Amino acid sequence: MSQQLSNVSNEIARAKWSECLNLIKENINAQKYSAWFEPIVPLRIEGHTLTIQVPSQFWYEWLEEHYYTILRNTIQKVIGRDGKLQYSIKVESKADTYAQPPASVNLPQRSMPASQPHHNSLNDLPRYQANQIQNPFVIPGIQKNRLNSNLNSNYVFDRFIEGDCNRLARSAGIAIAENPGKNSFNPFFIYGGTGLGKTHLTQSIGNKIRNDFGNEKNILYITSDDFTNEFVRAIRNNRASEFSMMYRNIDVLIIDDIQFFSGKEKTQEEFFHIFNALHQEGKQIILTSDRAPKDIPDIEERLISRFNWGLTADVQMPDYETRYAILERKAIDNGIEFEPQILEFIATNFKSSVRDLEGAIIKLLAASSLQHIDHIDLPMAKRILKDMIKETTKQVTVENIQALVCDFFGIDTNKVREKTRKQEIVEARQIAMYLSKKLTKSSLKSIGLQFGGRDHSTVIHAISTVEDRIQTSQRHAQIVKELTQKIELASL
Numbered sequence: 001m002s003q004q005l006s007n008v009s010n011e012i013a014r015a016k017w018s019e020c021l022n023l024i025k026e027n028i029n030a031q032k033y034s035a036w037f038e039p040i041v042p043l044r045i046e047g048h049t050l051t052i053q054v055p056s057q058f059w060y061e062w063l064e065e066h067y068y069t070i071l072r073n074t075i076q077k078v079i080g081r082d083g084k085l086q087y088s089i090k091v092e093s094k095a096d097t098y099a100q101p102p103a104s105v106n107l108p109q110r111s112m113p114a115s116q117p118h119h120n121s122l123n124d125l126p127r128y129q130a131n132q133i134q135n136p137f138v139i140p141g142i143q144k145n146r147l148n149s150n151l152n153s154n155y156v157f158d159r160f161i162e163g164d165c166n167r168l169a170r171s172a173g174i175a176i177a178e179n180p181g182k183n184s185f186n187p188f189f190i191y192g193g194t195g196l197g198k199t200h201l202t203q204s205i206g207n208k209i210r211n212d213f214g215n216e217k218n219i220l221y222i223t224s225d226d227f228t229n230e231f232v233r234a235i236r237n238n239r240a241s242e243f244s245m246m247y248r249n250i251d252v253l254i255i256d257d258i259q260f261f262s263g264k265e266k267t268q269e270e271f272f273h274i275f276n277a278l279h280q281e282g283k284q285i286i287l288t289s290d291r292a293p294k295d296i297p298d299i300e301e302r303l304i305s306r307f308n309w310g311l312t313a314d315v316q317m318p319d320y321e322t323r324y325a326i327l328e329r330k331a332i333d334n335g336i337e338f339e340p341q342i343l344e345f346i347a348t349n350f351k352s353s354v355r356d357l358e359g360a361i362i363k364l365l366a367a368s369s370l371q372h373i374d375h376i377d378l379p380m381a382k383r384i385l386k387d388m389i390k391e392t393t394k395q396v397t398v399e400n401i402q403a404l405v406c407d408f409f410g411i412d413t414n415k416v417r418e419k420t421r422k423q424e425i426v427e428a429r430q431i432a433m434y435l436s437k438k439l440t441k442s443s444l445k446s447i448g449l450q451f452g453g454r455d456h457s458t459v460i461h462a463i464s465t466v467e468d469r470i471q472t473s474q475r476h477a478q479i480v481k482e483l484t485q486k487i488e489l490a491s492l
């Protein structure tokens, strides 16, 4: 009977946790979701307490530090206001991890009060949810200290690394925060590809204003989708005028991803009136979009023209140096130090979004925690991140090797293919031949051909000469090691 009860509890726990996962998945990015949530096992549910098993103590601490708000909101949604989460830590038997059922260490049950959220250090800003905002309709004319601004205190200018890619947007953001509404950057329109820091920047502006002006300014950060949902709900409840009134009382309005207003005529109209009212009263408006105003489809012309009234600034993918600096900063923020080669490797291979750079750091952290690894070296990092960079993996070719080796020795690439017997060129040619054999699948014959039509025996001679030198000369060993790393980095 008690076995039956426990099976039922397992079943319910699984179903509830699966509901939680669906909500969590919508609120955080896929990498973080798969790194931190997929490995969790729901164990049981007793009353309002759901127990989940996490792989390690570190895991538990990480979830509590970074995902507390999301977990709290989710549990309350799925289990109800009294919902609680209890962690159980998996203890692996050293002798045979799989033969025995995992033991559990129950940590003190953490209740989930509905008080002020505590924020996470990475980007999982709990998405604005209508029912989280203290009801703006209770009192016509908003009470300044009652509005939940939806600001994540981790998104601050200090943590936003400046580069050519975002200099204008960042500097303008700081200027706006110093003097909200009373500057010529109104509205401030930031646009750029996904994961390039638009939310981070707008939130930094909000946080700085909150910090410098306190309760004097009503600040609201909201995504365009949530704005639309809230508006629809207000219409449904015959509260459209209260909705408008609440927005007219905001001093700094930040709307993220405005491109999603596209095709929503009623929302656009409402926003048009709010925009005019705020602008006239010298209130600050900050908007973001994934593209420039003129490129957003299905948006009224009168809105597009207003988007261009103030300052429009784009953010782009950071260059290598900025990517490196961002990685260094993210590692510090997460209390971990990586060898410079690892940061170089990530900065070289993740070129499409800052979110992906962050994802790489998280994946390394998660893997080291799961596998209880104290120190991650470059080969290990490469293995762990392999899946994330698969698509961009390039084949190493003899030509690439020639180019990198010649660049290293400061000689023209064609020289290694010519007949010259100059000592420095012979040395570069032999090393390039050696590396071509080691790092490509090319045959001796094909390598010889690509070095100016040389015979395969010349390639064999070059390889054994380099092997001898590596054994006898530290300088050579070092050169070959450095070149190997460079070629591997460039090719992955």
Ligand SMILES: Nc1ncnc2c1ncn2[C@@H]1O[C@H](COP(=O)(O)OP(=O)(O)OP(=O)(O)O)[C@@H](O)[C@H]1O
Pocket: 122, 123, 159, 160, 161, 162, 166, 192, 193, 194, 195, 196, 197, 198, 199, 200, 201, 290, 326, 354, 355, 358
């Ligand atoms: N210059 C930067 N310095 C430090 N962190 C950055 C920088 N740019 C982006 N990030 C980080 O990258 C992550 C993604 O940034 P953010 O969410 O602001 O992007 P976004 O442009 O708003 O993306 P989306 O359009 O998909 O919403 C965040 O964690 C943010 O902190």
